[in-house]
Amino acid sequence: MIYLDYNATTPCDPRVVEAMLPYFYEKFGNPSSREHAYGRTAAAAVEQARERVAELINALPQEIVFTSGATESNNLAITGVAMARVPARTRIVTTPIEHKSVLEPGRRVDRFGCELVLLRVDRNGRVDLEYASEVITDKTALVSVQAANNEIGTVQDIATLAQLTHERGAFFHCDAAQAVGKIEVDVEAWGVDLLSLSGHKIYGPKGIGVLYVRGGRRRFPITPILYGGGHEDNLRSGTPNVPAIVGLGEACRILSESWQEEARRIANLRDRFEAALKSHLPSVIFNGDSKHRIPGTTNVTFPGIDAEALIANAHELALSTGSACNSGALEPSYVLTAIGMDRTQAYQTLRVGIGRFTTPDEIDSAVDHIVAAVNQIKASLAN
Secondary structure (H helix, E strand, O other), X not given: OEEOEOOOOOOOOHHHHHHHOHHHHOOOOOOOOXXXXXXXXXXXXXXXXXXXXXXXXXXXXHHEEXXXXXHHHHHHHHHHHHHHOOOXXXXXXXXXXXXXHHHHHHHOHHHHXXXXXXXXXXXXXXXXXXXXXHHOOOOEXXXXXXXXXXXXXXXOOHHHHHHHHHHOOOEEEEEOOOOEOOEOOOHHHHOOOEEEEEHHHOOOOOOOEEEEEOOOHHHOOOOOOOXXXXXXXXXXXXXXXXXXXXXXXXXXXXXXXXXXXXXXXXXXXXXXXXHHHHHHOOOOEEEOOOOOEOOOEEEEEOOOOOHHHHHHHOOOEEOEOOOHHHOOOOOOOHHHHHOOOOHHHHHOEEEEEOOOOOOHHHHHHHHHHHHHHHHHHHHHHHO
């Protein structure tokens, strides 16, 4: 099959796998057991990975907290701030197109005396900054806005939103799981207080992620949601997953050296795909912001064609209709309906994710398979 679902997950880069392997059977020590060489070796590997993650996003190593993935990082950011907030700040602000790992904990902050407020987004998925300036007030504890949307690829103006948030005295969190390695992610330039990322979106292993915490936990008001041995500076207890942490560090090292060149190559493949598809199927509609988007994402509507049927008829392609976390849902994508699509249009839309190992020949072949599937469906509908 031709894999075109890089937004859902990426394959582990072979260099990442090679870096991880010794920590399963040779260097298997617990990094908290520093009385002996096994533990010290593992601890050194964890700290080296922490430095590599920090370098990629322009942070300090002590600001990097390892988690099980962006979902846990998002939950820790939102719940942790809601629990630690000052009493006068009762508002958590986010957008209706966030990943569910932001929206779901946001809907539960009433447990801590907070309310969830949603910003407006336009037809392309960009936040309405004028409305944001009205909603983000001195009652706001935290604003959480993703850097890039996982379904339509739209990139937000994070620096402006963070500045606006800070002017109101609130904290700003960014889910950057889909942005890291595709656009420049710089926590200093953006001015974010918290930022989440995930290993399996950047050719690292699944089950590992990071929450960046400005200044480190001791200087930032956030409450743990897991308790135990006090790992990760008492913010995230649990024996560190050393092989996965090493893999994440190697994935970040690779990106630090090559992400710009890789992003340009992938953007060219995306443009090639869209131009070829449009030439064969002029009625298709590309969704999202054409000027502000990550390079490998195409979200496309096929008028009159059910997207699930299209995927079923394009047997050779690995495609999706939206977020992997929403796969199998009977309802249409909430991201697409939030940007103004009706249910019919949403059901006619699929997502194409291009990545590191995609080739030009695969792009050309994918277009041929999609066009053939569309024509086959049209023929069956005409009979």
